[in-house]
Amino acid sequence: MGIFEKKDIRKTAFRQKVLDVFYQNENSITIGQIETAIGKHDRITLYRTIKTFLDAGLIHEIVxxxxxxxxxxxxxCEHGPNEHAAHHQHNHIHFHCAQCQEVICVDNELPNIDLEGYQIDSIEIQARGVCASCL
Amino acid sequence: MGIFEKKDIRKTAFRQKVLDVFYQNENSITIGQIETAIGKHDRITLYRTIKTFLDAGLIHEIVxxxxxxxxxxxxxCEHGPNEHAAHHQHNHIHFHCAQCQEVICVDNELPNIDLEGYQIDSIEIQARGVCASCL
DNA sequence: ATATTTTTGCAACATTGTTGCATTTTATGG
DNA sequence: CCATAAAATGCAACAATGTTGCAAAAATAT
Known part of the structure; x- marks a missing residue:
């Protein structure tokens, strides 16, 4: 069972190409990288494809x-099929390496954070430093 | 001694107006909010003013x-005058309230996070949920 | 194979942000 | 206070990023 069937996304040549770019890169990528990799395709379609992937929980966005x-x-990632990408829960920390500039999803238990008087539904953590490969 | 002198930023009518928007809002604001508040001023100048404020460590950006x-x-915030905004260290968590949509800087001790094999220089934490006022 | 639904591509547009340059404003130093 | 230097402002033009409506093409279902 492929990733498309699992997530109920139609399998097209274009989408497979986009997905391949993700598979070919160990860490996170930019939209610009995808545009370069897939060649002279329509930008609009790519944006819509990314939105579809996000909505399906296939990929997630890191800011x-x-x-x-x-x-x-x-x-x-813990997510249901209809969960919006913005409220997507991760069990990892997004790490930005100041040296290789890669943004890496590091699997790690998230710390328990408690804010007096606040109800916390989800947490995102971004770290910056030097990654394991660059040290 | 005003905030301009302290940070070595020239005091102009325009900058004072922009700063007032920050003071009039308890929590964080968008560039769009500032544009609306200050009226029909030049967008370019506003962007440059914001950059100046960021560079001076007067304000910080939350994504x-x-x-x-x-x-x-x-x-x-702990920062030196020349430190770039992107590497700016905060002692607080950025909290997005799903109800009032405010983004609030909540003073809190940051948890100690240790990633095996990684050198962590700075950490940013974003939480989502319901804020104290909305609960 | 045909009908239905989704995806794609095009054109046009919207938003957000930037750069160069001339002008104005602010600060500085006699 | 006036002249000068430095910085901020405003304009025009541009660049990057992302969106919408609509017709054509491709994928799925009957």
């Missing part, structure tokens, strides 16, 4: 401090 | 999941 925006495959 | 981008005054 790092400094307006670094990336996309990454969801491997271990 | 929340779902492309919510906000600006907030820095009250308790």
């Amino acid at each position: 790092m401090p400094g307006d670094v925006k990336k996309l990454a495959l969801c491997n271990d | 929340m999941p779902g492309d919510v981008k906000k600006l907030a005054l820095c009250n308790d």
Whole structure:
């Protein structure tokens, strides 16, 4: 059973191409990287494809401090099929390496955070530093 | 001694107006809110003013999941004058209230996070839920 | 194979942000 | 206070990123 069937997304040549770019990159990628990789395809279609993937929970969006925006495959994310990407729960920390500039999803137990008087539904953590490969 | 002198930023009518918008809003605001508040001023100047404020450490930028981008005054941030906004250290958590949609800087001790093999220089935490006022 | 639904591509547009340059404003120093 | 230097402003033009409506094409279902 392929990823398309599992997530109820139609399998098209274009979408397979986009998905391949994700598989070919270990860490998260930018929309620009996808555009370069798939060649002279229509930008609109790509944006819609990404939205479809996001809605299906196939990928997730990472917004790092400094307006670094990336996309990454969801491997271990807890999500239902209709959950909006913005409220998507991750069991990992998004790590931005200052050296190789990669944004990496590091599997890690999220710390328990309690804010007096606040009801916390989800938490996102972004870290910056030097990644394991660059150290 | 005013905030301009302290941060070595020139005091102009325009900048005072922009700063007032920050003071008039308890929590973080969007560039759009500032544009509306200050009236028909030049957008370019506003962008440059914001950049100046960011560089001076007067305000900081908050990027929340779902492309919510906000600006907030820095009250308790640890930063030097030349430190870039992206690497700005906060002692608070950015909290997005799902009800009032405000993005609030909640003063809180940041949890100690240790990632095996990674060198962590800074951490940003975003939480989502219901804020104290809305509960 | 045909009908239905979804995806794609095009054109046009909207938003957000940037750069260069001339002008104005603010601060500085006699 | 006036001249000068430095910085901020406003304009025009541009660039990047993302969206909408609609017709054509492709994929799925009958």
